[in-house]
Amino acid sequence: MQPETHNPVSGTPSAPEPVRAGAAPGPGATATAGVPGDHISQPAGAARDAGAAPAGRTLPEGEALLSVRNVKKVYKTDGGEIEAVRNLTFDLGHGELVCLVGPSGSGKTTLLKVIAGLMGATEGEVRLDGQKVTGPPKKMAVVFQEYGRSLFPWLRVADNVELPLKNAGVPKAERKRRVEEALEAVGLSHVPKSYPWQLSGGMQQRVAIARAVAYQPEVLLMDEPFAAVDAQTRADLEDLIRSVWKKLGVTVLFVTHDIDESVYLGERVIILSSSPTVVQEDIVIDLPAERDQLETRSNPRFTELRHHVYEQIQLAKKGHRPDAEKLS
């Protein structure tokens, strides 16, 4: 059965449903009806052709910082072809914090690697500031789950953070300032001379985040960065990301398995279908901007949104697809 929440304009101020940020409910409809706090929705379906694959929210030309258009990725292996991603379209505006969730194997990491320019798409394209991404863009930084492998064990904390700045030719005084600021922002200004292996897992991940922050990227991509840390550290790191995002105004695309995390962190959540992957839904998280681990998570709206995302993931796992009629 189609969940009630599938109706993008069914929300009312008293019992608002999740707001879809980009799907096409019908001619002239908007995804903003009656929902407080929605600041990113646009007239829905503006950039979609009738009969096109389901899409996330798109922005008018020139307004998007990051544009993913009809991205398809097929891996060629000895055992044959694997279609990891079928057709993904969505935009990120300047300064957005967007979470991407989807069932295991739905191509989240694949998509992130394509966006980061670490591998090419089979079809479609990614644009950053209007420029087609053909390799790792200078203005993008990526934080992966495996902090242990992403830091250089023979370099001290401050040197790990400084290295990309050196490579980018940032002058010494400026490097020093940025490293100090970034370590301060992640609460590690007391251990600049430690080696990564002398730190806890959560601290090492903070170093990886500090390194990305010091680099001052326009876009920060994060691929399940907190998957390997304990629950308490995870909560602290979530709050750290929100505070860094607010302070620096960086645009963040955050991939996670964790439904609660996606709703707690994001201003918007893009839900992927199961493989072959399309956007299942793109919803606005209309929670207050000030998030708090206790208050936000006990907010009834948080529960509604979490419930909705959970339901969508369950549907995706069972093979429900928004474009079912178009698939053979």
Ligand SMILES: Nc1ncnc2c1ncn2[C@@H]1O[C@H](COP(=O)(O)OP(=O)(O)OP(=O)(O)O)[C@@H](O)[C@H]1O
């Ligand atoms: N290098 C590769 N070569 C061949 N197939 C791959 C490769 N990387 C990923 N795949 C396949 O592509 C599909 C998507 O994988 P991907 O790791 O992108 O999904 P994911 O959503 O990040 O998964 P998870 O949530 O479990 O981390 C899977 O079927 C996977 O087996």
